[in-house]
Amino acid sequence: MSETKQLDVTIMGREFRVACPVDEEDALLEAVGFVDRKMREIRDSGNVMGIDKVAIMAALNIAHEFMNTRVTGGLDVADFRRRIGRMQQTVEDALKEQQQLF
Known part of the structure; x- marks a missing residue:
């Protein structure tokens, strides 16, 4: 089993502490950056209000992109x-x- 560590990450100005295998820290940080960018794009579009709705829309967009990726x-x-x-x-x-x- 790989060793895990606690990382403090920031998404849309909010701090989160997440557990992560040591050897996957770079991948997690890349994912955090990706999610943060997606959420900011949605928020900046002005069509979605509220952090919860922004998070849901970002999750749906990311899932859709993933499912249609070649x-x-x-x-x-x-x-x-x-x-x-x-x-x-x-x-x-x-x-x-x-x-x-x-």
Whole structure:
């Protein structure tokens, strides 16, 4: 197991303390910067009021971007997730059939 540490981060001027594996600190800080930028973009657009709504809109935008991201080499993440889901269902169906044999 990797060692964890507590980090103080700031998003939209608010301080948060988060636990993070030591070897993932840089990735976490990059994510914090990304979330902070997204939230500021939404707030600065003037269409959303309140920090809670800004956070929800940022989360939705980030999730949408993630689900529609194509990784280098043409990998469609959303399609990949659908394929994994179908494979998982196939495995579960096969296991049910096997359990009926016993």
